[in-house]
Amino acid sequence: MQQIEIVHPVLNRTLRLEALFEKLEYSLHDQQRLAGLCFYRGRYLAQMGRYDDALDAFETAANWFQFRSATQMKSCLHYILNLASKLGKRRVLAKWQGWCDGLGLDLDSPDADLSVSRDFPELFPEAQPADNADPLSNYLLIMPEWEERKPDLRNPNRVIKGYGPTPTPQLSLFANLGQVEKVRQLLRAGADPDALDRNNGSALLNALQGHDDACVRALLPVTSTDTINAKTKGGKSLLLMAISLGSSDYVQRLLEKGADVEVTGPNQQTALYETVSHFVDPMTMARAALQHGSGPEMPAFLRKTSSPFHDEEARARSATRYHPDELAVLPEMAEHFSKGDCTDLRKIVQLLLDAGANVNAPAGSSRLTPFLYAAEIGNSWLLQTLVDHGADVRSQDERGGTAFSRLHYFGHSHLVSEFLSWLPPEDRIWLRENGFR
Structure with missing residues (x-):
């Protein structure tokens, strides 16, 4: 008896599309239109959740367009920069950022996960498993749950995930929430006020961002001068944060603790410029x-x-x-x-x-x-x-x-x-x- 192979309709459609792309690539060999096909194949692969393959396709298209079409080159760069940043492809990102600098394109991509999610909001049903967690969840916090959380005094320097996009030392978490008693408990238990999160933010910076005076007063005396002058990866510093709050009291106390008066922000602005x-x-x-x-x-x-x-x-x-x-x-x-x-x-x-x-x-x-x-x-x-x-x-x-x-x-x-x-x-x-x- 002849065996009949049954192919799922969705899988069959995927195979047909792949075969169609291969046939088109063969027929367009060495033609300019091949670059346009690579661009659209990149979009297709991204919709399939194959972000690495999509990035390769966009790069192939960009290599062709870079001396031929500024508009199409910029369209390729859009996806290359967002995908390379999301995937952590530093060399790829640096290469094409260099092109952007040469073309005079001012870059500003604060959240690659969110950008890719917006570029490809609904992946195809047959898409490969991809990191499709809603990136907006990084910006949303259910505050009552965090406010009721108890400090882990046995592990005072414990790092907590889920409170924002960056894993956070619990001392910083409670400082940002303005829960000064928990901050004091952790300090007594040996929590390090100079411990920085992955973004280079300190507990004192979190207290300032949370606008809580009691936590600032508890943390300022025990925070080192090096930490006071540390800047986050985004260019924030304690002195600039105090200025943005308009608090002369905080500014005075930070300067007395050794804050660098010439510290610069993300746009190379000094503290005085920021105040102006x-x-x-x-x-x-x-x-x-x-x-x-x-x-x-x-x-x-x-x-x-x-x-x-x-x-x-x-x-x-x-x-x-x-x-x-x-x-x-x-x-x-x-x-x-x-x-x-x-x-x-x-x-x-x-x-x-x-x-x-x-x-x-x-x-x-x-x-x-x-x-x-x-x-x-x-x-x-x-x-x-x-x-x-x-x-x-x-x-x-x-x-x-x-x-x-x-x-x-x-x-x-x-x-x-x-x-x-x-x-x-x-x-x-x-x-x-x-x-x-």
Whole structure:
């Protein structure tokens, strides 16, 4: 009797598709259209959960397109960067990041798992097992369960998984929750306040992020200077975090503990520059958010695209139509990033200047100094304070703009006469002659 092999319909469809791809590849050998086929095969393989094979296909397509089609090359790069980052393919990622640098593409991909999940939200039914856990779960916490958790005093330095995307020492976990009694119990049991999580965050940083004063007070005296000056992989530090909270008390205590006044953040901004940025009026920032989006501070799960390119994210956010209820919360959101002129911020400026902060230190590629940024903001007290502490009044930004021209450009012409009155005659003459370029 002849044996009849029964093939499952889903498997049969998969085999037919693979055979079709092979037939097309053979017929398109050495033709330009073969690169386009590789691109679509990469999408197919990703939908099948075969991410490594998909990455190879996208790379093959990109190697062909790199000198032939900028648009198709960028489409390939989108998937290559997201997949390589998700799979931990560092060499592949570095290679194509280099291409992006050469093409002038500004990269900003904060969560590769989330980006790949958005690129391929529903895998084919016949897909191979893949890491399809919902990446949004990394951003969601069931707080009552964590708040009721008891500290493991037998293993005081125990690392806990599930509290956010990074495994966290339990001391940091309870510090972030603001449970000071559990923090004290763990410290008495021998928990190390200088233990860092995989993101390089400390218990004290978690306490600051949790806005809990009692935990900060418990941890600050026992945290070493090295830990105080440590930065997370994302560029956060204790001093910059205290400034973002607008707490002059925390800033003063950190400086007394040896915090580095010239510590820089993720955009190479100094502590003084960061403080100056908070003098921006929150309503001004809210209006800017409507026009340009909220920049890299926007949480990954709230971003509008899975693109690893910053300009595409900015375009997506600028094209977003906001509901009136969403607009109503913008000023409150803006206050998280900007405090506006207030007593605490002025005190932080004085504390940093007294500690030797460099008023002429440029930040990142923009080359803006705290002084030039203050001219953009248009705050008279801030400008005069920085001038009194040695600001280079002839300094220029990357386009040759001076404080004089920036005051005019950003709508603060009413401050120009006052600003010039603080300067010696030779500087006033120089600025008038070189102020506009």
